[in-house]
Amino acid sequence: MIRETTDPLELFAAWYAEASASEPNDPSAMALATVGPDGTPAVRMVLLKDYDAAGFVFYTNYESRKGNHLLAHPKAALLFHWKSLRRQVRLEGPVTKTTAAEADAYFASRARGSQVGAWASEQSRPLESRFALEKRVAEFGAKHLVGAVPRPPHWSGFRLQPTLIEFWQDGAFRLHDRLEYRRGSAAEPWTTRTLYP
Template identity: 60%
Template sequence: MSENNDDFTAATEPFRLFADWLQDATQSELNDPNALALATVDESGMPNVRMVLLKGFDETGFVFYTNYESQKGREILSSHKAAMCFHWKSLRRQIRIRGIVEKVSDEEADAYYRSRPRGSRIGAWASKQSRPLESRFALEKAVAEYTARFAIGEIPRPDYWSGFRIRPTYIEFWHDRPFRLHDRLIFQRATPESPWTIQKFYP
């Protein structure tokens, strides 16, 4: 692994440490080391959580893509807040992130959309995500219709399909230790533009 306990304790900013841990996960996790639990909240205050895939990150934040008309899309567009949690069982590590959410640029969304398999691009058109489905046949029929519609040439990105970037104000690194005396290293800031404060928490 690229990270030992001394490096964990000495970390002065979170993004390099996140990159190191994600790199370790790509070598140890059997499936989807970039999978994360994404938490949002609806208008009544009830939380929702589901698994999505991280598709990019840098010092500006953490990016994933979705249908803006889906449940998570609508909830994020209403609150502009979200939380995510990575858990890598093979490494006994977890990272929790909270922050403000913004849309990615059209250029960024277009570039990622073009990189997706053709079938996934068709699926973005065919699926009315998070809405009632009368039958599996209805979905398969929509896929067939859009496959015929876009039989030749590029498949444009739907206006309602794009990405979000979580700009973190809180990042917690958790590392399992014997007897439940875990390491917890917390990075916090008031806004995405503020400097980080660093603190260790009790397990």
């Protein structure tokens, strides 16, 4: 059985710590689902960079497909799948932009190559050749050869403030444990219920 708490972040922190100790690659990897202008869903993997009572934070190019989706329709879903633990955590809720200060601080912590890559990549747009990308990387690398690499204006973060968090744990004979937390807004208390597998 999943240990129920009054605060789902407490349970998430415990599961995330276990995943960080057991997952061979990227325990912070999460599937991000967004909705396009015609209502078609799109999903891809991103990395969790921070979480607290304010929400779950990830970073991207705002001009990318997911960036455009979230700016036009600021709601999303996240899914963590920790195969080694046979657990999942699903989250749904509204999305807001991180502050410029938060984005600057995270960008400054990235490897220099990743910083240059954020300038060079026209994320989600057609790429004529690998050489074209490598040329752009070289050009922006030369442009920012000395000193700190500034954060591109089109590169920043999003924060999902969950109104739903579901914890799923594998069970024998597919009789899985599911515990759901819901609230109408961040100002409201969480309600819980268990779900059939």
